[in-house]
Amino acid sequence: MITKKVSKKDIRKLLGTWNQECNVIVPSRVDGVVGMAAWDNQDISFLDWYRNTVIPPKSCFLPKSEVMMSFKKNENGYNLEVPTNEHWQVIFGVRPCDARANAIIDHVFAVTYDDYYYISKRRNTLLVGLSCTNPYDSCFCTSSNIDPTESEYVDLMFTDIGDDFVIEDFTGGGKALLNMSNTLKKVTKADIDKIKEVKAASVSKIKKTVDTENADRKLGSLFNDTDYWERISAKCISCGICTFLCPTCFCFDINDEMIRKQGARYRGWDSCSFRSYTRMPMENPREEKWRRVRQRVCHKFEFFPMNLGINACVGCGRCIRSCPVNWDITQVIAGLPAEAGIKSGK
Amino acid sequence: MIITQIKQRRKELDRDKNVYVPHMVLVDKIIEETPTVRTIHFHFKDPELNKEFTFEAGQFAELSIFGVGEATFCISSSPTRNDHWECGINRVGLVTAALHRLGVGAEIGFRGPYGNHFPLDIMAGKNLVFVGGGIGLAPLRSLIWNVLDNRDKYDKIAIIYGARSPGDLCFKYDLDTWEADQSLNTIITVDKGDAMWKGREGFVSEALRDAAPSSRNAVAVVCGPPVMIRSTFPVLEQLGFMPDQVITTLEKRMKCGIGKCGRCNIGNLYVCRDGPVFSYAQIKGFISDEY
Amino acid sequence: MEKELRDQAAKLLEEGTVDYIVGFASGTLKHTTTPLITGDKDETSSLVINPFISNNLATYALEISGRLGIVAKGCDSRSIVSLIQDKQITRQDIVILGIPCSGLIDLKKVEKLAGKERDEIDEVVVVADKVVITVGSEKQEVPAAAVLFDHCIGCELQIPQEYDFLIQGPAVEIRNSEASREKIKELKQMSPDQRWSYWKQQFNRCIRCYACRQVCPACFCERCFVEESQPRWVSPVSQWQDNLIFQAIRAIHVAGRCTDCGECERVCPVDIPLRSLSKEMYDLVGEMFNYKSGMNAGAPPLMTAYELTEVESLIR
Missing domain, CATH: 3.10.450 (Nuclear Transport Factor 2; Chain: A,)
Structure with missing residues (x-):
């Protein structure tokens, strides 16, 4: 519900209020690379330059590497210690595409077994969305039925209408954040008109589109077409960029380290693009590159829809922007033959 | 669209129930099965867990050596014998090599049991054909002892097991017992014998073909290296077994064991969570051939 | 230039001289190109030459079986030559379509x-x-x-030396080796402590995507040392120390093979200035051994050849 607005010059004050109660995370640029990082209680220049992060906000819940437990050997055996994540955090500036992405991987980490590390961070996090008014040319969120100015997966949504941000609140947590502040103003009729304008303009700025309708069915019928996948994957160099920067890629690896009698178990991102990912001592079910490319495409657009009824690509465009060879997922989806002649299954 | 409301997890998430934190187990006994396979017997350090822990034949666990890492093993002892537990370990990588360096009394980590299990309910009252190869006998052995401990629930039982050489036969003490048991038809074969070998030579699939167990009212359970599994399915089909009468376990590279880390993904399934036990009918219906 | 290249590429496919053409086509985003790998002569009409053809296509020579016609800028041609020296590919299987380059x-x-x-x-x-x-x-x-890219300013071969066909066109002189070492100079002026903390900060954000290794034609190992677990040389966990060690070892492994094509730095999604390491190594190789990689297909490779007169008894 749209209730309040905040003047841009009061954002520092607003974040400052929140920062007293919990850790405020904002877009930050270090050596030219944009990610989400702890706010320094001062700098709000990101409001001028921020479009989206290179490293997706999933890294706030599933960091590129984290300690799962540390262990120490003593005379009675091993003593294990698990880090706690009890502090609250507010992530300011989450784009609607990434908010949807978080909701998608929430499912992965909560189904059947609760993943302590992910969920302990995620449940203590309030997401403050920021309408996307200056998307990249590689953005195609509207093709995944995402409105760049709307999200049902955030606690608060901020939309830039010029001098002010109009705020929509969606959850109790969001309302609580608003109640903490005394810098908010009432919205006017003119603001409501303005926000409609901004929303319409933002949607029309998304120029890249791809028809994802029936992509799952088309992929199903193409699944065993080796020639097709070999052709599609030819220029892929099997690096991990598209998967690591994807806000819905969640695969991880677990590794131990130990020096003398102390050590830790870590988990970190892993990628189905890597040949070593599925390698077993005697064989590797995805030794060939085309199988790995197929896995990535089908996992997003075929397997996820089968399990969740939604494709796992949110159209953030990171995989296209950062790909060393301009391997463009939208081209592949758009290029799927309408009526493939091959039957699905083996 | 099913999207989990993470906020609902607030109350449910209990730090003490972090599934990734292993239980401590102590190694009681080590049996060197072959030059590369050993069985470790263990029990839980926590006396309560020793009483409470249960599992089903076919389920697996993550064993860990702290500072080296975790690896996936099926529990090779029978659920009917819960005084201790066993895992067969083939030395192929980092963690298994470390497990091979362990001595009795060592403390290791244990997470599990995970995955589904062999369908004993379907097998009841049927003729059973167990086909195993090499270290593939480990999960099969859990099931075989489970069945033998309730022998009267099942009809005829055939066990066909093979390895590359006589030295590669695992669980020889079990093989001797089963061969001596008149209620079982036990056939042991090796791909290539040696000077001392007096038994059968040839592949497991050939031994199966020669034994020709009837497919009537029968269930076949196949465990072994992929090459053996692939050569066994057609023989079973020739013998008249329908795909849903054939059961196997799949082996995949796993890390988490609970359907999160992603690497055992095959089509829309995760072998760790949706398997590892599948019928041949299910496998034939898989989207992917990457098993 | 483009027309000549397209005609030549189409002819090679038509005559059956090559199975595939590896070149550049326009990319899907502004100011980008994308590798074009095709066996279809009609597709050669989308080949382009422009100042955005960044990829070093020699990488694909390692992977694609069959005879290839590869579009090669000077640096790419040196990588191809280097791979021939290392016997990773055979000269007969490659048709080099050399193109002059004025920098990217x-x-x-x-x-x-x-x-x-x-x-x-x-x-x-x-x-x-x-x-x-x-x-x-x-x-x-x-x-x-x-x-222009730093490595382009330092380019030592704007027109390929080793080629089967050379597409005619201008190559505007761009060489300024001083300027191409600007970042390295800055690093050298730092105190060791400053330099250490600089690299610590850089490698802290490495995400271990291995794009640097995957684009590099000199990184042709079937199994990279980072993937070895027995023994484990580098931890698979992304921590700055191990990330740095990975790059340090990689720089040593490609010494005498690296042609300063700059791809490692260009593709890094988190902007780690990797060329500062590889270019320094490149120049050290030049100083110490008077060797320029990929300049002479007939020459023995620097690091894997030895003579009985070597000073080091270890090698002899």
């Missing part, structure tokens, strides 16, 4: 000058030794050297 445009530099991100920049056009950057109605003219 580093979009990061353009972004900095324009104060805009690449998709907000309308046009980047090279006119002789100048580059015109257009954003909306605003045009900005800068010397080409200001927006």
Whole structure:
């Protein structure tokens, strides 16, 4: 519900209020690379330059590497210690595409077994969305039925209408954040008109589109077409960029380290693009590159829809922007033959 | 669209129930099965867990050596014998090599049991054909002892097991017992014998073909290296077994064991969570051939 | 140039001289190109030559079986030669379609000058030794050297030496080896402590995507040392120490093979200045062994050949 607005010059004050109660995370640029990082209680220049992060906000819940437990050997055996994540955090500036992405991987980490590390961070996090008014040319969120100015997966949504941000609140947590502040103003009729304008303009700025309708069915019928996948994957160099920067890629690896009698178990991102990912001592079910490319495409657009009824690509465009060879997922989806002649299954 | 409301997890998430934190187990006994396979017997350090822990034949666990890492093993002892537990370990990588360096009394980590299990309910009252190869006998052995401990629930039982050489036969003490048991038809074969070998030579699939167990009212359970599994399915089909009468376990590279880390993904399934036990009918219906 | 290249490529496919052509086509985003790998002569009409053809296509020579016609800039041709020296590919299987190169445009530099991100920049056009950057109605003219990649400014081979066909065209002299070592010079002026903390900060954000290794034609190991677990040389966990060790070892492994094509740095999604390591190694190899990789297909490879007169008894 749209209730309040905040003047841009009061954002520092607003974040400052929140920062007293919990850790405020904002877009930050270090050596030219944009990610989400702890706010320094001062700098709000990101409001001028921020479009989206290179490293997706999933890294706030599933960091590129984290300690799962540390262990120490003593005379009675091993003593294990698990880090706690009890502090609250507010992530300011989450784009609607990434908010949807978080909701998608929430499912992965909560189904059947609760993943302590992910969920302990995620449940203590309030997401403050920021309408996307200056998307990249590689953005195609509207093709995944995402409105760049709307999200049902955030606690608060901020939309830039010029001098002010109009705020929509969606959850109790969001309302609580608003109640903490005394810098908010009432919205006017003119603001409501303005926000409609901004929303319409933002949607029309998304120029890249791809028809994802029936992509799952088309992929199903193409699944065993080796020639097709070999052709599609030819220029892929099997690096991990598209998967690591994807806000819905969640695969991880677990590794131990130990020096003398102390050590830790870590988990970190892993990628189905890597040949070593599925390698077993005697064989590797995805030794060939085309199988790995197929896995990535089908996992997003075929397997996820089968399990969740939604494709796992949110159209953030990171995989296209950062790909060393301009391997463009939208081209592949758009290029799927309408009526493939091959039957699905083996 | 099913999207989990993470906020609902607030109350449910209990730090003490972090599934990734292993239980401590102590190694009681080590049996060197072959030059590369050993069985470790263990029990839980926590006396309560020793009483409470249960599992089903076919389920697996993550064993860990702290500072080296975790690896996936099926529990090779029978659920009917819960005084201790066993895992067969083939030395192929980092963690298994470390497990091979362990001595009795060592403390290791244990997470599990995970995955589904062999369908004993379907097998009841049927003729059973167990086909195993090499270290593939480990999960099969859990099931075989489970069945033998309730022998009267099942009809005829055939066990066909093979390895590359006589030295590669695992669980020889079990093989001797089963061969001596008149209620079982036990056939042991090796791909290539040696000077001392007096038994059968040839592949497991050939031994199966020669034994020709009837497919009537029968269930076949196949465990072994992929090459053996692939050569066994057609023989079973020739013998008249329908795909849903054939059961196997799949082996995949796993890390988490609970359907999160992603690497055992095959089509829309995760072998760790949706398997590892599948019928041949299910496998034939898989989207992917990457098993 | 493009027409000559397209005709030549189509002819090679038509005659059956090669099975595939590996070249560049326009990319799907502004100011990008994408590798084109095709066995279809009709597709050769989409081959392009422009200042955005960044990829080093020699990488594909390692992977694709069959005879290849590879479009090669000077640096790419050196990588191909280096692979021939290392017996990773055979000369007979490769048809080199050499193209002259006046340097490639580093979009990061353009972004900095324009104060805009690449998709907000309308046009980047090279006119002789100048580059015109257009954003909306605003045009900005800068010397080409200001927006070319550092490695292009240091280019030692603008026209391939080893080729089967050389597409005719201009190669505007761009060499300024001092300027191409600017970042390295800055690093050398730091105290060891400053330099250490600089690299610590850089490698802290490495995400271990291995794009640097995957694009590198000199990284041709079937199994990379980072993937070895027995023994484990480098931890698979992304921590700055191990990330740094990975790059340090990689720099040593490609010494004498690296042709300073700059791809490792260009593809890094988190902008780690990797060329500062590889270029320094490249220059050290030049100083110590008077060796330039990929300049002579007949020469023995630097690191894997030895003579009985070697000083080091270890090798002898």
